[in-house]
Amino acid sequence: MKSGVMSDDLRRDPRQEWIARNRLHPDHQRVLAELGKGAASAEWLGPQGLMRKNPHRVGFIGPHGLKRIDRSGAQQAATASNARQRGAAADTRQSIDIETPAFLVAVVPDMSGGRLSSQDRDLLGLARQLADADPERPGAVLAVLFGEHKEDTLGEAGIDRLLHLEGDKFAGYAPEARLAALMAVERQWAPGHWLLPDSALGGADLGRRLAARIGERPATGVWQLNVNESADTDNAGSSQGWQCLARGAAGTRDIQRPLPRVVLALAECAEPVSETRHAARPVELSQALPETLGRIRDMGAVAVDPAGVALAEAEFILSAGNGVKDWEGYHRAAEMLQATKGASRVAVDDGFMPRDRQVGATGTWVTARVYVAVGISGAIQHLQGIQSCDKVVAINFDGGCDMVKRADLAVLGDSSQTLAALVALVERYRQQQQESRDAA
Amino acid sequence: MPHDANSQASAREQPHTGEQPSVAVLISMGRHPLTGRARRADQDARAVEMALSLSDAQPSLLHAGHFDHDSEAALRAYLGMGFDALELIEQEPGADVISALSDRLREAAPQLVLTGARAETGEGSGLLPYLLADALGWPIVTSLASIECIEQGEATLLQALPRGQRRRLRVRLPAIVTVDSSAPAARQSAFGPARRGVFERVAHASVQDAAFAEWDVQPARKRPKRLKIVKATSARDRFKAAAAKAEGGGGQVLADVTPEQGAEAIFKLLQEEGVLR
Numbered sequence: 001m002k003s004g005v006m007s008d009d010l011r012r013d014p015r016q017e018w019i020a021r022n023r024l025h026p027d028h029q030r031v032l033a034e035l036g037k038g039a040a041s042a043e044w045l046g047p048q049g050l051m052r053k054n055p056h057r058v059g060f061i062g063p064h065g066l067k068r069i070d071r072s073g074a075q076q077a078a079t080a081s082n083a084r085q086r087g088a089a090a091d092t093r094q095s096i097d098i099e100t101p102a103f104l105v106a107v108v109p110d111m112s113g114g115r116l117s118s119q120d121r122d123l124l125g126l127a128r129q130l131a132d133a134d135p136e137r138p139g140a141v142l143a144v145l146f147g148e149h150k151e152d153t154l155g156e157a158g159i160d161r162l163l164h165l166e167g168d169k170f171a172g173y174a175p176e177a178r179l180a181a182l183m184a185v186e187r188q189w190a191p192g193h194w195l196l197p198d199s200a201l202g203g204a205d206l207g208r209r210l211a212a213r214i215g216e217r218p219a220t221g222v223w224q225l226n227v228n229e230s231a232d233t234d235n236a237g238s239s240q241g242w243q244c245l246a247r248g249a250a251g252t253r254d255i256q257r258p259l260p261r262v263v264l265a266l267a268e269c270a271e272p273v274s275e276t277r278h279a280a281r282p283v284e285l286s287q288a289l290p291e292t293l294g295r296i297r298d299m300g301a302v303a304v305d306p307a308g309v310a311l312a313e314a315e316f317i318l319s320a321g322n323g324v325k326d327w328e329g330y331h332r333a334a335e336m337l338q339a340t341k342g343a344s345r346v347a348v349d350d351g352f353m354p355r356d357r358q359v360g361a362t363g364t365w366v367t368a369r370v371y372v373a374v375g376i377s378g379a380i381q382h383l384q385g386i387q388s389c390d391k392v393v394a395i396n397f398d399g400g401c402d403m404v405k406r407a408d409l410a411v412l413g414d415s416s417q418t419l420a421a422l423v424a425l426v427e428r429y430r431q432q433q434q435e436s437r438d439a440a
Numbered sequence: 441m442p443h444d445a446n447s448q449a450s451a452r453e454q455p456h457t458g459e460q461p462s463v464a465v466l467i468s469m470g471r472h473p474l475t476g477r478a479r480r481a482d483q484d485a486r487a488v489e490m491a492l493s494l495s496d497a498q499p500s501l502l503h504a505g506h507f508d509h510d511s512e513a514a515l516r517a518y519l520g521m522g523f524d525a526l527e528l529i530e531q532e533p534g535a536d537v538i539s540a541l542s543d544r545l546r547e548a549a550p551q552l553v554l555t556g557a558r559a560e561t562g563e564g565s566g567l568l569p570y571l572l573a574d575a576l577g578w579p580i581v582t583s584l585a586s587i588e589c590i591e592q593g594e595a596t597l598l599q600a601l602p603r604g605q606r607r608r609l610r611v612r613l614p615a616i617v618t619v620d621s622s623a624p625a626a627r628q629s630a631f632g633p634a635r636r637g638v639f640e641r642v643a644h645a646s647v648q649d650a651a652f653a654e655w656d657v658q659p660a661r662k663r664p665k666r667l668k669i670v671k672a673t674s675a676r677d678r679f680k681a682a683a684a685k686a687e688g689g690g691g692q693v694l695a696d697v698t699p700e701q702g703a704e705a706i707f708k709l710l711q712e713e714g715v716l717r
Binding site for chain 2: 218257268313316
C-alpha cells in the first residue's frame, strides 16, 4: 500500500485505505501524506472494487462563490498524479512516423513572423491529403523552412521531414538564394509535388520562380482539390487522379484542371491537420548550396509613416480607451514606438480620437500582429474587432476586465506611468541602435 | 496567362548605353470585373503610369495578343495616357505569347521592362513575367511601389510589402519588374490621343496554348465559408463549445509591479515580435 492505491500492481492495504477514508482517525493526515497526495485521494478504489469519490475534495469555487464539480473527468485528470492517466488526457492524437515514404510532398511555408500562418497550416493539410491518399504508398510531407523560426510544434502541423536552412543569405528579400536552395531540394529528392502558399511576396513569388526554373506549369490560386472519378482506379491517389479548382483571370474565373506538380494554393484550401502528430524528422541537404550571383540586393526596410498605414492592415497598433488620462503621453508613446494609433468607441465619442481610428464592431476590424490596448476594458464589440490579432497586450488598472482575460500579456497599473516607462526604454534602445550603427 | 515549357535561359545582356534608360511596358487587355467589358488592365495601367513618372525615361508600349474590336478599344485607352504609338505583335486567339514577347524583348533590349502582376483575362496566373525573366536570364522583382532612381546600370526600387510596409531593393539592369495594386493609380486616358495613336505591327508566328484549351473554365463561384468544426467527445464539451464565451487562455498577468517592470515586460514582447524598428 505504500506505493499508493492507483499504482500499477493492485496490491492493497485495507487498513491504510480505511484510515484514509476516515477523516476522524488520528492517523488520517499521516496516511494521506504517505499516499502522497491530498487531492488525489479524492478518488479511490473502494473495498467492493468500486471507485469511490469524496465530494468534499473535488471541485472548485465557481464565479458566484458556489462550489462546482466538473464531472467531465478533465479536472480529476489534471490533479491526479497517475502518469498513465495524465498522458491519456493530455493528448489523444495518434503519432505517426513514416520510415520509408514512397514519395515526398514538399511544402515551403511562408513563416511570416517566424510562425506558421493559418494559410501555411491549411497548406500542410492539403499536403497531407496528397501524401495520405493511398495507404499502400504513404508519402511524407517535407517542409523547407528558411531562417529562424519560433515554432516548436511543427510535427503537429503535419510535417514528417523538416529541412531547416539557416544563414544570412536567406535573410530579407533573397529570392535567388531561396530558389537555389529549392533547386537543390529538387535535385536531391525530386518531390512528387511542390506546394506553396499563393500569398503576396511569400510563396507566390518563390513558387512562380520555382515553376519557371523547373519548367513546370503551375496551378495558381488553387482553392479546392478533388479526386477525379473518371480516372481509372489504379491511378487514383497518384497525381493523375487529382483535379484542382483554381481561381484565374484576376479572381473572376474558376479553372478546373488536372493537378500539376507545382501548386500555389490560396488560404483555406484544406483543413489543417489536427488529429495526428508527425515526426518532423530533420533532414539535411547532401551537398552545400552553390554560391548564387545576387542581382537583387535588399537595402532594408524603409521607415513609413505609421499614421499613413490603414488601420485594418497595420501591423502594430497602440490603442487607447477610457482609461487614458494623459493623452499627450499616449500620442508621444505612439510616435516613439512607431505604432499606428487606434481607439475604443468611448475615446472616439469623447472626442479624444478621430472616428476613423475606432477599432471594433462599428469601427475597423484590425489584423495587427501586436495590439497594445491602453485603458480599454474590452467590450464585446471591441474584442470582436481584435479577433484576428496575434498578440494582445493590455495595460489596465482593473484586473478583472475582459481585455485582461483576452490579453497575452496584461500589466495592471497606471497606464500613463507604464507608457512613460516604456517610452524611456524604447528611447534608450533607439539610442543604442543609433550608436552601434554609427560605430559600424 | 499563357506559358511555354521550353524556357531555356539565354543571358545576352546588353551593355548600358546612353543616359536615357529605355523602358518597355508590357500591356494587356483588361476586363471590367462587374460589366465584363474590355478595358485597360488596372495593374498594367499602373505600370504605364510608373513608367511615365520616370523623369528621364522614354517608355514604349508592347502588346502581344489577338487583335479585334474589343482589344483595340482597350489598347487605345493606354495610348490615351500620352503615347503616339504602340507596338503590337498580332497573334491568333488562344495563342501563347511568351515566345513572341521574349524574342521581341531580346531584339529591342530595353533596360527595364514594366508590367502588371497578372492579366485580367485568360488564365491570369501571373506567370508571364517570370517566364520572360527566365527566358531572357534577367532578374525579376515583383510588387513595386515606386522606382526611386536608375543609375549606373542599377535601379533602386521601393517594394510594397503587406501591411503598408516598404522595402528598398537594388537590382541590376536589365530587369523585369511588376507592379500590383499598391502602385500609384493610373492617370485618366484622354480621348484625342487615344484616337490619334497608331499601332506599329510586328509579325511573329503564334504558338497555340494547347493545355489551356483543355481546361474547364467557368465563372468563379463563391467559395464556401469554412465551418467551425468542434471536435468534442462528450456532450458537455459540445455544449461548452456552443455556449462558450471567450475566456482567458493562459495569458500572463502582471499585478503589483512597478511601471518600469511592466514596461520591461512589454518591451520584451515587442522585441520578440519584431515590431520595434
